[in-house]
Amino acid sequence: MVIPKIKLAMPEKIYRFGSSDEESAKERYMKHTTLSATLLAILIMAASGAVRADAAAGGKLFQAKKCQECHYTSGPAKEKTIADQLAKKGPELWYAGSKFQKEWLGKWLQDPKPIRSLKYNSLTEKNAGNHPKLAAPDAVAMTDFLMSLTSKEVKEGVIKPNASPKGRLIFTKNMPCSGCHQFPGKGFLGGTNGPSLVNAGERLNPDWVFAYLKDGSKTFKPVRQMPVFAGLMNEQDMQAVAEFIATFKK
Amino acid sequence: MHRFVNHAVLLFAAGMLLGPSARAADGEQLFKFYCAQCHGLQGKGDGPNITEGFPVEPRNFTKTDEMNKLSDADIRNVIQDGGPSASKSPMMPPWGKSLAKDDVDALVKHLRVLCKCKGKQ
Numbered sequence: 170m171v172i173p174k175i176k177l178a179m180p181e182k183i184y185r186f187g188s189s190d191e192e193s194a195k196e197r198y199m200k201h202t203t204l205s206a207t208l209l210a211i212l213i214m215a216a217s218g219a220v221r222a223d224a225a226a227g228g229k230l231f232q233a234k235k236c237q238e239c240h241y242t243s244g245p246a247k248e249k250t251i252a253d254q255l256a257k258k259g260p261e262l263w264y265a266g267s268k269f270q271k272e273w274l275g276k277w278l279q280d281p282k283p284i285r286s287l288k289y290n291s292l293t294e295k296n297a298g299n300h301p302k303l304a305a306p307d308a309v310a311m312t313d314f315l316m317s318l319t320s321k322e323v324k325e326g327v328i329k330p331n332a333s334p335k336g337r338l339i340f341t342k343n344m345p346c347s348g349c350h351q352f353p354g355k356g357f358l359g360g361t362n363g364p365s366l367v368n369a370g371e372r373l374n375p376d377w378v379f380a381y382l383k384d385g386s387k388t389f390k391p392v393r394q395m396p397v398f399a400g401l402m403n404e405q406d407m408q409a410v411a412e413f414i415a416t417f418k419k
Numbered sequence: 420m421h422r423f424v425n426h427a428v429l430l431f432a433a434g435m436l437l438g439p440s441a442r443a444a445d446g447e448q449l450f451k452f453y454c455a456q457c458h459g460l461q462g463k464g465d466g467p468n469i470t471e472g473f474p475v476e477p478r479n480f481t482k483t484d485e486m487n488k489l490s491d492a493d494i495r496n497v498i499q500d501g502g503p504s505a506s507k508s509p510m511m512p513p514w515g516k517s518l519a520k521d522d523v524d525a526l527v528k529h530l531r532v533l534c535k536c537k538g539k540q
Contacts, residue, residue: 251449254452292466345512349457357472360457385516396512396516401516
């Protein structure tokens with residue numbers, strides 16, 4: 170009785186955890202005999218069960234460590250006015266699993282180096298760099314919890330790193346992106362009010378960056394200091410700039 | 420039930436009284452949130468985004484003579500469509516998709532307070 174349901178979930182699982190090549194992942198799936206598919210399904214069930222258990226432990230830890238005093242973890246976005254945004258003590262995390270790269274998140278929770286140069290919601294004070302730190306085992310559980318918070322607005326597997334001249338031109342010249350974001354540049358290193366993008370290729374999910382640009386202020390950040398570019402830039406330009414940002418490494 | 424209706428009526432009336440003023444665009448708040456990051460909290464063109472090598476100086480809104488050369492319509496257009504629409508740098512972003520018309524009007528008024536000027540008529 171359970172088996173047909175598992176089979177339905179299979180191609181997606183292979184696709185997400187396996188190779189990034191959709192075609193070959195599907196082919197590989199088709200080649201599986203029913204027997205090996207069932208065996209694999211049981212294995213995946215067990216594995217994702219373990220992840221779910223860690224995510225649940227991470228969720229409890231989130232409360233225990235009082236992370237919710239500064240972050241909210243259930244969508245949709247709550248901010249309606251500038252005052253709502255300014256009242257927040259930290260960024261919203263309800264789509265953290267779509268926004269961040271897992272490996273980066275696991276490391277950052279143990280060694281949280283400043284992402285924004287300035288204190289959150291301030292134009293005058295520096296970021297004190299005093300974000301709460303987690304010990305390694307706690308960071309694992311917390312990462313599983315945060316990575317389980319995803320948004321269906323993000324289509325996975327579309328954006329690949331690509332330092333095209335077009336993407337560079339948009340980011341550094343035609344659009345004001347570099348006016349508010351630090352980036353790996355020469356001479357001019359970028360403005361400091363937006364989150365630093367110097368290591369965005371390791372920190373952010375490039376598919377989320379594309380979704381964030383396309384979405385304007387609808388889903389993720391209804392009240393934000395970044396202008397809405399949806400409707401001013403076409404989708405190809407947004408894709409090029411998201412691909413360019415995906416190449417940013419420290 | 421009766422009490423609930425009474426309360427609802429009261430709340431509705433209060434909402435009517437408070438609503439419009441609570442919602443009216445606040446030019447100073449809008450300026451501090453969206454513009455001060457580049458133009459500075461006092462509008463002097465020295466916000467935290469202006470780091471070494473920033474390609475062009477954001478306008479200093481306290482310079483009365485320079486601001487007097489711009490009409491309200493000029494300011495409105497450049498806020499909505501960005502620098503290039505006025506043959507200025509793309510570092511001045513387009514806000515047309517971010518701000519409502521009332522917000523832009525409130526910002527124009529606030530810039531007139533900062534420059535202590537009426538602008539080109």
